[in-house]
Amino acid sequence: MIKELEKLQNENNYRSLKSLDYEGNFIIYKGKKLLNLCSNDYLSLNINQELKHKFLKNIKDKDFYFSSASSRSLSGGFSIFEELESLLENFFKGKNALLFNSGFSLNYSCIQALATLKNTLFLADKFIHASMIDGLKGANFFRFRHNDMQNLSLLLEKHHKNYERIIILSEALFSMDGDFAHIKQLVEFKKTYKNILLYIDEAHSVGCFDESGLGIVKSLGLEKDIDFLVLTFGKALASYGACMLCSRKAKDFFINKARALIYSTALAPINVAFTKFIFERLKTFDKERKALKNISSFFKNLLKDYNIMGDAYIVSLLIGSNEKASFLANKLLENGFFAPAIKEPTVPKNTARIRFSLNANLKKDELLPLKELL
Ligand SMILES: Cc1ncc(COP(=O)(O)O)c(C=O)c1O
Structure with missing residues (x-):
């Protein structure tokens, strides 16, 4: 050591x-x-004391818990979880929402769970976040050069016939180089290769794009083409936690297979209530x-x-x-x-x-x- x-x-x-x-x-x-100059509080909501006081003044007694005291699959399933998920499902029509304790635990455990599916290959942008890379341990994967669609295209051409599904991993706005992913091009690949699934992490973009504030994918109107859309709450939203937006089947799969969801105390209800409070106002920012x-x-x-x-x-x-x-x-x-x-x-x-x-x-x-x- x-x-x-x-x-x-x-x-x-x-x-x-x-x-x-x-x-x-x-x-x-x-x-x-x-x-x-190094906070991810992009909308300055975390330093908006007035906003937080307003939340605390109106907190309902049923959400006034600083711990859920259990995993959500046991007794930690406070009703505020489903309330926030319903709100997000309303924003992202056709998607099912599933909350996680953090972006790290979401990415790590959802990718780890997906990697257990037979005949699955991941193609990952070279610059994806550590939480996704850690989820890939033991998985079949190749990395493509950062944001290089030609390089990705070559990998798809080479491998698409050999796998039942290929999951492409990218961020929407990259955390370190600060550049945008080519989301439209990624969606185009789905037309050529029918076995592609897209996994996009909006950790650094949710809150800051689209008039709704719901992110880059939403601003492009491409949410139905993204199979796994990740929002995190600890940056522009000034809260904590994360959400996976996916199909009903995928949500059930993660409820049963994502270890960070199953084996960890769920988010504090007061924290989930605050995230909901922010999402309800997101378009006003x-x-x-x-x-x-x-x-x-x-x-x-x-x-x-x-x-x-x-x-x-x-x-x-x-x-x-x-x-x-x-x-x-x-x-x-x-x-x-x-x-x-x-x-x-x-x-x-x-x-x-x-x-x-x-x-x-x-x-x-x-x-x-x-x-x-x-
Ligand atoms: C792209 C990306 N995804 C996920 C995470 C992890 O999110 P959280 O801070 O909610 O664990 C981060 C954190 O920096 C990130 O940059």
Whole structure:
């Protein structure tokens, strides 16, 4: 264990936890006030104290539980779970909704369950999240180059005859490079190859796209073509938990096979009630979505002369080595910005970066001084 930790330290890749306090968009760390540029609170709902007070004022007694005290398949099935699932099923007509404790446990255990189906191959984008990669352990899978539809097409052509089903795994808005998946093209593949199923994770896009706020797939009107659509609640929705949207049969399959659902205490009812409260208001956060779009354009323009990536509000400044990325992150910290370096294995080796994730409440003049520091 000690050797492992020493190795990480020598590689400038040692993680430690920080104790932080919050004041709106600022983090208080060791007495220093730092602009938070690494939260996934894209719509700034998590720092909207008024919104949370409103929720707490109206919480019903039947949902006022900080624990479900059991797995949902035993006595943890509080009625609020089905209420939220019904709401989501109403938003995504034709889909069945199933709540999970987190995006990680959803991806990990649903993919693990799907991998038990005979004659199944997964084709996974090279940059999918760790939770999906972990679910693939022991599965038949190949990775395709990130967002490279030609590479995926070659793999489909080569393998489609040998498997009963091929499940393509992608994110809608990628968490680290901040770019969009080619969802329309993925759906097109389903017309050519009849045994394809699409699994799309909207962790970083739900809340922020479409006038309903329900995500990129919804904005494209393609929800019926996505067989497994994943929403997570811990980012733009300022809550916790996740939801799988799929067919009735698939929902029953996961209820019986997804180990993280079966063998874990279900979400706290109060938390599910808060997620429902947010979803009920999601389409009213248009001002926040517009502000997020505007500040993202401003920021990308500000950094246009640097090596940046990102199609929306996740903007990554590519550095390369762990050492240089850590150096820059420290410099930012000393100058009032909280934007830690992201290193392998979260991103590929030698692509260490500063990943800026923006939010609706950021002000242009707060971001301006950053340019001089890079
Ligand atoms: C693409 C993606 N999926 C899933 C997750 C995990 O979601 P959760 O934080 O709800 O466990 C993350 C978390 O960062 C993510 O980026």
